[in-house]
Amino acid sequence: MLGKQTKYIFVTGGVISGLGKGITAASIANLLKARGISVNLQKCDPYLNVDAGMLNPREHGECFVTKDGAETDLDLGHYERFIDQELTQKSSLMAGRVLLNVIQDERAGKYDGDDVQIIPHLTAAIQKYIIEASKGFDVHIVEIGGTVGDYESLSFIEAIRELGLKVGVDNCLYVHVVYLPYINTSHEIKTKPAQNSARELRGLGIQPSILVARSEEPANPKIVKKISLFTGVKESSIALLPNADSIYEVPLTLEDSGIGDEIVNLLNLKAKKPDLKNWRKMVDLATKDFKKDIRIGLVAKYLDNTDTYVSVFEALKSAALWNDVKIDIDWIDSTELEKTKNLNKLKEYDGILVPGGFGKRGLEGKINAAKFALQNDVPYLGICLGMQMAVIAAARLANFSLATSFEIDPKSKFQVITTMNDQRGKENTGGTMRLGNYNCNLNKASLTYELYKQDKIIERHRHRGECNPKYTEEFDKWGIKISGINPDNKLVEIIEAKDHPFFVGCQFHPEFKSRPTKPHPLFEGFISAILKVKK
Ligand code: GLN
Numbered sequence: 037m038l039g040k041q042t043k044y045i046f047v048t049g050g051v052i053s054g055l056g057k058g059i060t061a062a063s064i065a066n067l068l069k070a071r072g073i074s075v076n077l078q079k080c081d082p083y084l085n086v087d088a089g090m091l092n093p094r095e096h097g098e099c100f101v102t103k104d105g106a107e108t109d110l111d112l113g114h115y116e117r118f119i120d121q122e123l124t125q126k127s128s129l130m131a132g133r134v135l136l137n138v139i140q141d142e143r144a145g146k147y148d149g150d151d152v153q154i155i156p157h158l159t160a161a162i163q164k165y166i167i168e169a170s171k172g173f174d175v176h177i178v179e180i181g182g183t184v185g186d187y188e189s190l191s192f193i194e195a196i197r198e199l200g201l202k203v204g205v206d207n208c209l210y211v212h213v214v215y216l217p218y219i220n221t222s223h224e225i226k227t228k229p230a231q232n233s234a235r236e237l238r239g240l241g242i243q244p245s246i247l248v249a250r251s252e253e254p255a256n257p258k259i260v261k262k263i264s265l266f267t268g269v270k271e272s273s274i275a276l277l278p279n280a281d282s283i284y285e286v287p288l289t290l291e292d293s294g295i296g297d298e299i300v301n302l303l304n305l306k307a308k309k310p311d312l313k314n315w316r317k318m319v320d321l322a323t324k325d326f327k328k329d330i331r332i333g334l335v336a337k338y339l340d341n342t343d344t345y346v347s348v349f350e351a352l353k354s355a356a357l358w359n360d361v362k363i364d365i366d367w368i369d370s371t372e373l374e375k376t377k378n379l380n381k382l383k384e385y386d387g388i389l390v391p392g393g394f395g396k397r398g399l400e401g402k403i404n405a406a407k408f409a410l411q412n413d414v415p416y417l418g419i420c421l422g423m424q425m426a427v428i429a430a431a432r433l434a435n436f437s438l439a440t441s442f443e444i445d446p447k448s449k450f451q452v453i454t455t456m457n458d459q460r461g462k463e464n465t466g467g468t469m470r471l472g473n474y475n476c477n478l479n480k481a482s483l484t485y486e487l488y489k490q491d492k493i494i495e496r497h498r499h500r501g502e503c504n505p506k507y508t509e510e511f512d513k514w515g516i517k518i519s520g521i522n523p524d525n526k527l528v529e530i531i532e533a534k535d536h537p538f539f540v541g542c543q544f545h546p547e548f549k550s551r552p553t554k555p556h557p558l559f560e561g562f563i564s565a566i567l568k569v570k571k
Contacts, residue, residue, distance in 0.1 A: 042170040043303045044208040045177045046196040048242075050184045050233025051215040055250045056286070058111035060213050060277070061179040062118035063287040066315070067296035068175055069119050070287075071307035076173040077115040078127045078166065079108070081181040082188035086132040089466045097343030101498045101548055102127070105472025111179065113347045113548065118287070120551050126169035131191070134161045154191050162195035163202075174305065184212070185236045197241045209302055212237055212244035216251040216259070225255045227263050234267035245302060246273045246295065254278040273298055282322045284552055287315065318357070318553045326362035330566050333385035335405045335422075337398040339367045348391050348419065351550035355559035359567060370398030373405055382408050387415040387538075387566040390422030392498070392545060399444050403429045410515075415538040415569060417562040420499050423541025424453040427503060427531060430514040442501055454504040456527075463500070470497045474522055474544070476529040482519035484530050484540060487561040493520070495529070495544035502543065503528035538565030 045064060049057040058079070065075045085091060088099045089107035100113040106125035116123055138161050142152050150157075170176030178196065182189040200208045214230035234244055247269045249255070255276050264271045275293035280286055290296065291312065300307045332352060338344045349365060356363035366385070372378050382388060388409045390402050402422065406429035409416035418426040424441055431439035431452050441453035462468040476493050478485040485491060508528060511518060520530030520542070533539035540558060550556035555563075 040172075041203070041207055042173055043175045043305065044166075044170065044196075044199065044203060045175060045211060045299070045303075046200070046208065047177065047179045047211045047213065048184050048193070048196075048237065048244075049180075049182070049213045050236065051229045053183050055213050055215055056277075056283070057179055057181075057213045058114050059118075059283050059286050060211070060248050060290075061177050062111075062114045063290050064211065064295070064299065065115065065175075065177050066118045066287040067291055067310060067312075068299070068305075068307075069121075070310040070312050070315070071296070071300065071305075073300075073305055073307055074172075074174045075119060075121075076127065076169055076176050077112075077119065077123065078129060078169045078176065078178045079111045079115075079181060080162070080166075080178060080192045081109055081128075081130045082186065082192065083130050083181075084132045084135065085130050086136055086466060087128065087130055089469075093344045094338045094341055097341060098346050099498070100347065101471060101496050101545065103473045103494075103496060105496075107467065107471065107498070109181075110343060110346050113350075114283075116548075117350060117550075117552055118284075120553065126165075129162070129165050129169075131188070134158065134165060137161055155194060156198075158191050159195040159198055162192060163199050166195070166199060175303070184233060184240070190240070193237075193240050193242065200242070206304060209245040209299065210237075210242050211246040211248060213248045213250060216249050216255055218252055225251055225253075225259060227259060227266065230263060231266040234269070238268075244269055246275070246298070248275045248277050248290070248295075250277050250279075252279055273302070282319060284315070284319050284322055288312065288319060314553050321357045321360075322353070322552075326360060328360070328567075329362035329364060330356070330386040330563070330570065331364045331366060331384065332387045332389055332566075333368045333382060333405075334365055335368045335370050335373065335388060335390045335402055337370050337393060337395075339369055345391050345547075347545075347547035347550070348389070350552065351547040351556055351559045352389070352563070354550055354552050355555035355563040358555050358560070359563045361563070361567065363563075368405070370401035370405070373401030374398070376404060379404055379408050382414070383412075385414070386570055387417070387562060389417045389562070390419065390425055391547075392420035392422065394421070394443075396443050399425060399441070403432070406430075407433055410533055410536065410539060413537055413569070415562055415565045416536075416540070417538075417558065418541035419547065420497075420543060420545060423531060423543055424501055424503075426539070426541040427452055427511075427514075427516065430516045430533065431507075431510070434514040436510070436514070452504050452507045453501045455500050456502055459500045469500050470502075472496055474529070475524060476520040476544070477523045478530070479517070479519045479521075482517060482530075483532050483538070483561070484519035484558070487557040489557075495542070495546060496548045497544045499543065503531075537569050538562060 108128035402425040438450040
């Protein structure tokens with residue numbers, strides 16, 4: 037069934053949600069990769085959605101896009117950043133996708149007259165997806181979303197229990213992430229909720245092999261003995277994980293706790309000595325005191341959840357730290373920039389970034405922000421929607437005052453940003469945007485080419501609108517240059533302003549390919565330009 041026996045690590049969470057199960061899973065993957073072991077990661081989410089494409093980013097956070105165009109949970113972004121590896125649709129499984137699959141099979145007569153049941157049919161379908169994602173890797177790490185005991189995730193828990201039975205105890209581990217609350221009045225850290233959560237997992241047929249115990253403050257190492265006694269997990273298999281200044285410290289804390297070697301031993305893996313040199317260097321940089329700092333204004337409409345743009349934030353931070361500067365990122369409400377008199381507040385910023393977005397609200401404010409950057413030589417990076425608004429800003433400044441987009445005015449004849457035929461009528465449907473990797477050829481006479489240092493690039497997309505081919509000849513008059521074109525469909529992928537320190541817009545999402553140890557060229561260029569202007 038499995039070909040080469042992949043080893044499995046299943047990561048569950050207990051006590052409360054938001055403990056950083058995803059970061060733990062990604063950190064374990066990081067430690068194994070650092071030992072020369074090939075890994076894949078997969079997130080199983082109990083939502084009945086088929087993918088994350090239709091989820092509201094305000095509540096659910098960013099929709100991360102993989103190279104093959106899967107619209108996924110933001111945890112996949114952490115995974116990619118922690119293991120510097122491009123993942124695929126196989127790494128993201130939402131309950132809706134499995135259910136849809138089971139029901140379609142039932143309609144197609146594939147169950148041969150059987151009753152179709154959660155156990156064994158749904159659990160078998162889940163296992164099939166997990167096994168499929170594991171193929172070709174030494175270790176496959178599967179994170180189960182939600183908290184153990186939730187009604188919603190029961191079928192996933194049962195599926196990983198059964199899978200463990202099939203592959204054998206030597207070939208899988210169950211990592212359970214728990215929480216140790218601190219009681220202020222008695223100054224003690226409590227282990228009872230963690231004990232109960234391990235018992236809850238046992239009640240579902242799974243004895244945890246490893247416990248990762250999260251706490252706000254460092255816990256006294258003696259607590260490990262007590263947790264071990266009450267949960268049946270060996271002391272050497274328990275890691276204490278207090279809050280960190282940077283999420284990138286987590287692999288190092290786990291490594292210091294000995295969990296990396298413990299996993300290698302428990303799974304009997306062939307491993308090299310871990311090479312964490314570059315990672316350590318990055319963490320040292322990320323947590324040091326910088327002499328210089330810069331302020332970025334991020335113009336957006338969702339202002340209450342930083343997760344909405346987590347990959348953009350991480351890409352900015354990575355470029356800043358490798359440039360040896362501290363970065364402060366302020367949110368600016370795009371709806372407030374609709375009144376031109378409010379634009380003065382943009383003067384406080386060293387750079388302006390307009391990220392991706394959907395819908396009409398706040399778009400005029402984003403156009404105003406782009407106009408301000410153009411007129412005042414302020415470095416500007418426009419991502420997807422931010423590029424579209426930048427093109428409109430340039431057109432309007434060049435006296436094409438009716439220039440607009442399909443989202444602002446769906447009826448206008450002057451859509452410099454418009455939808456191509458294949459997108460029309462699909463506005464509210466899932467999985468139909470231009471998604472995932474597309475090729476782009478760079479114009480050698482451009483700043484963008486200087487940044488990438490290569491003329492053929494591949495970047496990830498998620499949008500419906502495009503620069504309207506009807507207007508691209510006008511760009512020169514509007515003071516902008518096309519610096520990247522899709523060689524296959526000839527659509528514009530990157531633009532830059534001609535006489536400006538840095539005014540770049542890209543139709544794709546560069547943030548998805550940025551890494552903490554390897555900043556993306558466009559973010560790197562943006563931060564370097566800011567530093568040059570500031571000098
Ligand atoms: N709403 C715009 C479009 O669909 C931009 C999308 C984005 O920024 N990801 O084209």
